[in-house]
Amino acid sequence: MSSPQLSIPTALEASPERDTKPGLSENVVAGSYDSSLERWIEDFTREEIGEPHELSTAGAFPGLDPLFNSVPRTPDIRSKIYAVVQKKLDAARLRVSFLSSRLNTLVPIALLPPELLTLIFHYHALIEPPFKRDRRAIGWIVDTHVCRQWRRVALSNASLWGGIDPSHPNTRWTNEMLNRVQGAPVDFESSREATPATFSLISQHLHHTRQLCLRTSRGSQSREGAEKLLSLVAPTLERFELQVKGLLPETFSLPADLRLFGGQAPRLSKLSIYNLPIPWLSFPQCPLSHLEVVLPVDGFTAQDVSMFGPLDHLIAILVGCPALETLILEYCMGRVSTQFMDQCQPISLPMLQVLSLVGSSTSVAHILGSMKLPSSTRIRLNCISEDSAGTASWNKVVSCVAAHFGEPETAILRSFGLEIVSPLRRRVHVKASSALPRSTFYPSDMFEDFLGGSSELSLTFDARFESKAILADITQQICAALPIADIGFLSLSTIIYDMANRPNWAELFQRCVKVSVLEIMGEAASALLRTINPPKSMVPPKTGKSRGQSRLGKGKRPTDPGIPQEIPVIEGLPFPCLKSLLLSTLGFEATVPGSAVRVGDLVKNLILRRKRCRVPLEVLGINECIISSEAVDTFGPLVPNFDWDGYEGESDYVMTASDDSELHSWSSAEYDVW
Numbered sequence: 001m002s003s004p005q006l007s008i009p010t011a012l013e014a015s016p017e018r019d020t021k022p023g024l025s026e027n028v029v030a031g032s033y034d035s036s037l038e039r040w041i042e043d044f045t046r047e048e049i050g051e052p053h054e055l056s057t058a059g060a061f062p063g064l065d066p067l068f069n070s071v072p073r074t075p076d077i078r079s080k081i082y083a084v085v086q087k088k089l090d091a092a093r094l095r096v097s098f099l100s101s102r103l104n105t106l107v108p109i110a111l112l113p114p115e116l117l118t119l120i121f122h123y124h125a126l127i128e129p130p131f132k133r134d135r136r137a138i139g140w141i142v143d144t145h146v147c148r149q150w151r152r153v154a155l156s157n158a159s160l161w162g163g164i165d166p167s168h169p170n171t172r173w174t175n176e177m178l179n180r181v182q183g184a185p186v187d188f189e190s191s192r193e194a195t196p197a198t199f200s201l202i203s204q205h206l207h208h209t210r211q212l213c214l215r216t217s218r219g220s221q222s223r224e225g226a227e228k229l230l231s232l233v234a235p236t237l238e239r240f241e242l243q244v245k246g247l248l249p250e251t252f253s254l255p256a257d258l259r260l261f262g263g264q265a266p267r268l269s270k271l272s273i274y275n276l277p278i279p280w281l282s283f284p285q286c287p288l289s290h291l292e293v294v295l296p297v298d299g300f301t302a303q304d305v306s307m308f309g310p311l312d313h314l315i316a317i318l319v320g321c322p323a324l325e326t327l328i329l330e331y332c333m334g335r336v337s338t339q340f341m342d343q344c345q346p347i348s349l350p351m352l353q354v355l356s357l358v359g360s361s362t363s364v365a366h367i368l369g370s371m372k373l374p375s376s377t378r379i380r381l382n383c384i385s386e387d388s389a390g391t392a393s394w395n396k397v398v399s400c401v402a403a404h405f406g407e408p409e410t411a412i413l414r415s416f417g418l419e420i421v422s423p424l425r426r427r428v429h430v431k432a433s434s435a436l437p438r439s440t441f442y443p444s445d446m447f448e449d450f451l452g453g454s455s456e457l458s459l460t461f462d463a464r465f466e467s468k469a470i471l472a473d474i475t476q477q478i479c480a481a482l483p484i485a486d487i488g489f490l491s492l493s494t495i496i497y498d499m500a501n502r503p504n505w506a507e508l509f510q511r512c513v514k515v516s517v518l519e520i521m522g523e524a525a526s527a528l529l530r531t532i533n534p535p536k537s538m539v540p541p542k543t544g545k546s547r548g549q550s551r552l553g554k555g556k557r558p559t560d561p562g563i564p565q566e567i568p569v570i571e572g573l574p575f576p577c578l579k580s581l582l583l584s585t586l587g588f589e590a591t592v593p594g595s596a597v598r599v600g601d602l603v604k605n606l607i608l609r610r611k612r613c614r615v616p617l618e619v620l621g622i623n624e625c626i627i628s629s630e631a632v633d634t635f636g637p638l639v640p641n642f643d644w645d646g647y648e649g650e651s652d653y654v655m656t657a658s659d660d661s662e663l664h665s666w667s668s669a670e671y672d673v674w
Contacts, residue, residue, distance in 0.1 A: 104147050114153045121153070121160055129163050131191070158184035162210070166201050167192040178205065185210035185236060193217045193245060199225030206232050213241040227258065234261040239270040260284050277305070277332070280313035288321040289351075295331040305334050311363060315370065318347045328356040330382075333363035347371045358382040361393035361461075368400045375409035380458040394461055394474060401459060402481035405432075411456065416484050416512075417491035420471055420503070420524075428474045432457040432482065436489055437517070457482075472503045479508040488577075489517045494524035505531045506574070515575045519582040526586055526602075527593050532574045533606045534613050573613060580619035581606075587649070588627040600631055607638045625649065 104110055112120075124140040132139055144151040154160055161180040167190040168174055178186070186209050188202055194216045202212065206229070216222045226242070234240075240260075261268070263284050270290040271283070277295065295305070308314070311334055318324070327349070347370045355373065357364045361383035368381065383397055404410065411434035419429040433455045459478065463470045490512060492505075505528045509515070520528055581603075588600035607617055620639045622632070626649030636642050 101148055104149070110147070110149060114156075117150065117153045118157050118160070121157070125160060125163060131165060131168065155180065158182040162186045164188055165191050166198045167194055167215075171197075174201070183208055187211040189213040190215050194222065194225070196222070196225045199229050203229050203232060206234055206237070208236055209234065210236055211239040212237060213239070215243050215245060217245050227255070230260050231258060231262060233264045234268070235264070236267060237261065237265050238267050240265075240268060241270075241272040241274075242276060243272075243274040244276045258282055277307035279307065279309045280317060281309060283317055285320055287323055288317075289323050290326045291317075291321065291324060292326070292328040293330070293332045294328065305332060305359075308332050308334060310334065311366070312345075314367075315345050315347065318349070319345055322348060323351055324349050325351050326354045327352060328354070329367075330356070330358040333357070333359040333367065345370065349377075350374055352377050354378050354380075356380040358384075360384055360386045361397065362386070365393040365396040365400075369396060373404060375404075375407050375411075377404070378456050379404065382460040382462065384462040391470070395477070397459075398477055398481050401457065402483075405457065405483055412486050413456070413482070413484060414487055415455075415489040415491075416482075416487045417493070418475065418479075419493040420475060421495045422471050426463040426471055428461045428463070428471055428478070430457065430459040430478055430482075431455050431491075432484075475503045476508060484509075485511045486514055487512055488514055489519070490515045491519040491521070492525045492528055493521040495522055509575075512575070514577055516577045517580040517582070518575065518578055519584065520586070521584040523586065523590060524593055526590075526599050529599070529602050529606060530592060530595065530597075532578065533602065534573055534609045573615065576615055578610070578615070579617060580621070581617055582619075582621040582623070583625055584623045586625045588625060588631055590626075600627065604634065604638065607635075611638075623647075 121140065121143055124143060128139040130139040130141060131137060144154045158181050161177050162185055164174060164177050164181075164186060166174065166188045186205055188205075188209060188211065190198065190213060192215065194214050198214075199222075202209065202214075206212075212234075214226075216226060260278070260282050261284055265284045265286050268284060268286040269288055271288055272290070272292040272294075274292075274294050275296055278293075293308075314329075314333065318327070347367075349371060352373055353376065355371075355377055357367055357380070359382075364381055364383045373379075379401065381397060381401070383394060385391075385394075405413065413432045413434060414436050415431075415433040417429075417431035419427075419431075421427045421429075435454060461474050463474065490509065509531075518528075518532070520526065583603070586599055588598065588603070590599055591597060592599055592602055603620075607620070610616055617639050619641045620635060620643075622635070622644045624645065624647055627644075628648055632644050635644075
């Protein structure tokens with residue numbers, strides 16, 4: 001919409017020196033024009049703006065157009081007229097702004113009390129801090145540009161401006177934010193590598209810093225800035241996180257006698273150190289609820305681990321933190337001395353919710369053996385063999401885990417996953433959960449990240465320095481010790497090409513009579529199909545042809561059978577409650593390890609035999625398997641719910657168990673992600 005035209009009642013017409021012709025002639029004397037212009041300026045300055053319908057050339061400002069069309073084009077005259085009109089225009093804009101602000105006070109949202117507005121701004125600041133998605137996006141601060149009231153409320157609350165990125169390149173922005181904080185608690189979170197200027201800025205405000213998250217590099221300047229910062233007292237600090245970029249930095253090592261924050265951080269509750277060995281004696285004595293110290297999985301050495309100091313120093317810290325809720329220690333636990341084994345202090349952590357220990361099997365065993373944990377603690381253990389004493393340490397770890405989950409208050413395990421990798425890494429990985437998978441048809445997420453998942457147990461034994469036969473022994477020991485008799489979901493993933501050392505599946509899972517969903521992944525795991533196949537002695541004689549059941553069309557989602565409430569009484573039948581069979585990464589034309597039977601024939605025979613035993617399968621899923629579409633058509637009529645992902649695999653697939661180079665590349669790409 002175009003703005004209304006302004007017309008001015010000119011004082012030039014009343015001037016005796018003015019030409020009587022309409023407008024102004026070129027013969028007007030400069031002096032007479034100047035006197036008339038001064039009178040017009042005086043009248044125009046006093047003029048009030050009328051109603052919108054009056055703002056026209058013929059109404060409120062008659063003679064404006066002739067004035068602008070006929071004035072001499074001298075710079076001095078044009079500048080005078082421009083200044084006067086601009087001043088009047090600014091006054092009009094001020095009046096409009098004043099009326100708009102008064103009008104805004106009448107809308108419903110303007111009736112919100114300042115306390116409620118402040119709470120809304122705080123939530124918005126948590127969800128969308130400045131520069132979170134874009135370096136130019138100011139995040140929640142756009143709320144202050146809505147109206148005067150919102151801006152006044154935001155500026156009057158200093159805690160809203162406490163979230164600051166100290167590494168932001170715009171120092172004017174950072175300084176303005178700090179000015180608006182006015183001494184309130186500050187949360188520094190660095191999105192870039194900290195520079196000496198960053199450390200200097202934080203040092204000036206550390207006395208009222210509440211949270212401090214820093215990223216730094218390996219340079220000597222960063223080391224000096226960090227050393228100066230970490231030596232200062234932090235009376236209000238509640239959370240501290242320090243991450244050093246890259247591999248373990250040889251140039252970034254703090255003095256052995258340095259005490260973090262001078263040993264005075266009374267409110268510190270969350271402490272996280274990444275990629276930086278710091279002696280345990282340097283940690284301040286404070287009521288920690290979260291302790292996380294992580295070294296990289298690649299590049300660390302025994303010398304780096306030894307920089308943390310003896311293990312009894314760590315025990316002393318844990319004993320002094322009974323309120324710990326999260327404890328994560330990865331590759332930071334040194335060897336255990338004989339004297340420490342005899343004088344180890346008990347660690348009581350009644351509030352611990354998450355325990356993650358990664359390191360040598362001896363260290364993990366002794367730390368775990370010293371702890372008294374609540375029944376609700378989620379446990380993640382990764383034990384790495386370092387010498388011949390590893391087997392004894394593993395036995396102790398398994399015993400501690402079994403004792404923890406054997407307590408009456410501990411949740412009953414409903415899901416169990418087992419992964420075995422050999423011969424490349426020789427690893428056994430176990431996952432257990434008290435919850436059933438979200439879907440009993442599609443492949444599970446049993447081996448997802450522990451911290452981001454819901455599993456109660458994640459147990460890994462890395463036996464890369466042990467013999468091949470150790471995997472079967474460890475697997476059998478774990479399955480015998482853990483209470484898995486009530487599991488309803490079983491997931492088995494194996495990469496074992498040394499068939500002489502593979503576990504006896506029948507002995508491992510003979511207690512698991514409540515399993516209703518079975519997931520099998522990997523060629524070696526296909527041997528379990530022989531175990532769950534009913535023997536001929538249990539199969540009743542065939543009395544007649546049964547009517548085949550229809551298959552779901554390709555791409556349709558099947559129903560979820562759930563977990564049965566009653567167990568069929570069939571003595572000796574493997575997995576009598578089995579309803580769903582999920583097969584993944586199998587070659588249906590390959591033979592089952594240890595026999596001459598093809599996997600596809602064994603699956604078909606299993607379905608038919610269980611149907612004749614009156615315990616038929618209700619769901620069959622085939623995912624990422626090497627199978628032809630013709631073979632798929634033969635499975636559809638055998639089960640009520642059948643699904644295939646459409647993947648047929650390589651036509652020239654051949655299982656080459658003796659080719660170590662191929663096995664290495666295949667296992668690394670497909671399975672070595674857990």
